[in-house]
Amino acid sequence: MSRNLKLGIFGFGVVGQGLYHVLEETKGIKAEILKICVKNRSKNRALPMKYFTFDKDEVLDNPEVDVVLELIDDPKAAFEIVSAALKKGKAVVTANKKMVADHMTELCELQQLYNAPLLYEGSCCASIPIIRNLEEYYDNDLLSAVEGIFNGSTNFILTKVFAEQKSFDEALAEAQQLGYAESDPRLDVEGFDPKYKLCIILTHAFGLFAEPEEVVNYGIQNISDFDIKIARERGYKIKLVAKSRKVDDKVMAMVMPQFVSPKSQLYKVEREFNGVIVEGAFSEHQFFMGKGAGGYPTGSAVLSDISALTYAYKYEYKKTRQDSGLQLTRDFQIKIYLRFDHTVGIDRDRFDKIYEEYKALDNQYIIGEINFDRLTSSEWFRHPKVNIILLEPEED
Ligand SMILES: NC(=O)c1ccc[n+]([C@@H]2O[C@H](COP(=O)([O-])OP(=O)(O)OC[C@H]3O[C@@H](n4cnc5c(N)ncnc54)[C@H](OP(=O)(O)O)[C@@H]3O)[C@@H](O)[C@H]2O)c1
Known part of the structure; x- marks a missing residue:
């Protein structure tokens, strides 16, 4: 009633x-x-x-x-x-x-x-309407992944930087003026805001109570003109992506910038829009898109x-x-683009595979496969002269 x-x-x-x-x-x-x-x-x-x-x-x-x-x-x-x-x-x-x-x-x-x-x-x-959907519709243990663009203001900033060649600061000021940014913009730009959302989603998707400190967030603040040039040359956009996925009997979760190709549904998620991909064992991919701020x-x-x-x-x-016993893990492989300059010592043996290396006076990069735990525990992971962007495994 x-x-x-x-x-x-x-x-x-x-x-x-x-x-x-x-x-x-x-x-x-x-x-x-x-x-x-x-x-x-x-x-x-x-x-x-x-x-x-x-x-x-x-x-x-x-x-x-x-x-x-x-x-x-x-x-x-x-x-x-x-x-x-x-x-x-x-x-x-x-x-x-x-x-x-x-x-x-x-x-x-x-x-x-x-x-x-x-x-x-x-x-x-x-x-x-992602929470009520996870809670009511995906009420089974066959859900395998929930990922997407969970932050409207960084997506707005990245859209302006990519499509309109605006500077990062100009785009941030515009996002703030339109009411898309948090009162403290670091929460958006450094990836904290999508991480909080991911933690809430982990509870409703996988029954996990994750403390925000347990989930790694890597923001968009280190993205340089060089990184944008590399993305453009390869036909990618850069998006800040929150990811959660079952890996055997554990769950991986993180927020990181990612090179997104036109094949991905996230490629067309622009401005203050968000996009969420839900993946199930038999339902395969479902995609939700809508305004994520304002x-x-x-x-x-x-x-x-x-x-x-x-x-x-x-x-x-x-x-x-459901007593599934699912726990968070950092023990999984990812493929990354790691850009740095000559002042940063990168220990290449942390990588399991190196696919590509580039060296110039100002910028160097490595594209390779690395264990997430070995990446996040490296001394250079949070170095201001380093930027890391995720690549999907199939996108060489
Ligand atoms: N903006 C978005 O697009 C968006 C999207 C999704 C979720 N959210 C969330 O929604 C919440 C509100 O965001 P917002 O963008 O609306 O913020 P906002 O525009 O900055 O407004 C904040 C409001 O909270 C009031 N306030 C602050 N501290 C208070 C207190 N101790 N007691 C009573 N009132 C208090 C302020 O009062 P005064 O008017 O007196 O200053 C103001 O009216 C945040 O948690 C944010 O994360 C925002």
């Missing part, structure tokens, strides 16, 4: 305002905003001040509020708000991937203990969660109870 929900909102920025407009346009949904809690007292607001409060308890202690929407940009304060709301038995919707990824275990326990649901579709790839796409995912709450939907976390 559907019911009329009373909403208390935290945050009225890009996503909060996006949700407000989406909600205004959706006449069929039975939900009403009671209060919006924000932080800055001197900001002009797009709605009458009677809607706003600066006191979180005005929302959390209001017995009329049955759904709390947590849409702020501060993960620490967000966890305090979300855990307080769940402890009061309120349903919660959040778009905060860092907060969810950092506290997945505690958040599952709180939901169970207080019998209060927490939904977070908007936290992963904004408008793409107020309206994220607002529409939040609205979909609100709608799900009207029929008492909650995540069952079924795969975490």
Whole structure:
């Protein structure tokens, strides 16, 4: 039986305002905003001040509020708000991937203990309904991989750099101005944001509780004009790709830039769009594409969660109870392009195979196959004069 929900909102920025407009346009949904809690007292607001409060308890202690929407940009304060709301038995919707990824275990326990649901579709790839699909549709152990472009702002930056020859900084400023970038752009550019999403996906795809520190993220900040030239010459684009895949009875997971050829579905994912490829033993490849950032796409995912709450939907976390014993591994082979300059000593014997080597005064590179653990434990892995880009094994 559907019911009329009373909403208390935290945050009225890009996503909060996006949700407000989406909600205004959706006449069929039975939900009403009671209060919006924000932080800055001197900001002009797009709605009458009677809607706003600066006191979180005005929302959390209001017995009329049955759904709390947590849409702020501060993960620490967000966890305090979300855990307080769940402890009061309120349903919660959040778009905060860092907060969810950092506290997945505690958040599952709180939901169970207080019998209060927490939904977070908007936290992963904004408008793409990936979490509910993994949770409900791919509810079996035949799922073998989930990978894709999970970050709208870096994809926007890479699109501008590739298609419009913009500089990296120009493209980042444009992404920020359009509301695609996180308040702290390092979260996007250094690959943390897609890693948080990948950790959430690992729980719903493979039943794994992965701490973000366990998953390697390598960002796009070291990509140089030389790397872009190499990509162009070979007909590739560079995309920041999050990957998870079963390897025997373990799961590999990482975020890294990748050379993507026109054969890949990810090649045509441009600007702020995200793309997710789900691979199953018998279903083979399925591809989801949609806007991965911005107020309206994220607002529409939040609205979909609100709608799900009207029929008492909650995540069952079924795969975490399947006792599959899956664990993360770094023991797998990858093929990489490693670019460096003469000041960096690269120990070539870390590679299992070297396919190609190039040496010039400014730039050198190796294309080869290497064990992921041996790569990430090397001294030069995080060297500022080094850049590493993944190649798909079949793309020589
Ligand atoms: N932007 C996107 O495309 C996107 C996409 C998916 C998910 N997300 C996630 O959605 C969340 C919100 O992002 P956003 O882009 O909307 O951020 P934003 O535009 O920077 O807005 C943040 C809002 O949070 C409020 N706020 C911050 N700390 C607060 C506190 N302690 N108590 C109450 N309000 C507080 C701010 O208040 P003031 O208005 O007073 O400053 C502001 O209204 C983040 O977790 C982000 O990761 C964003």
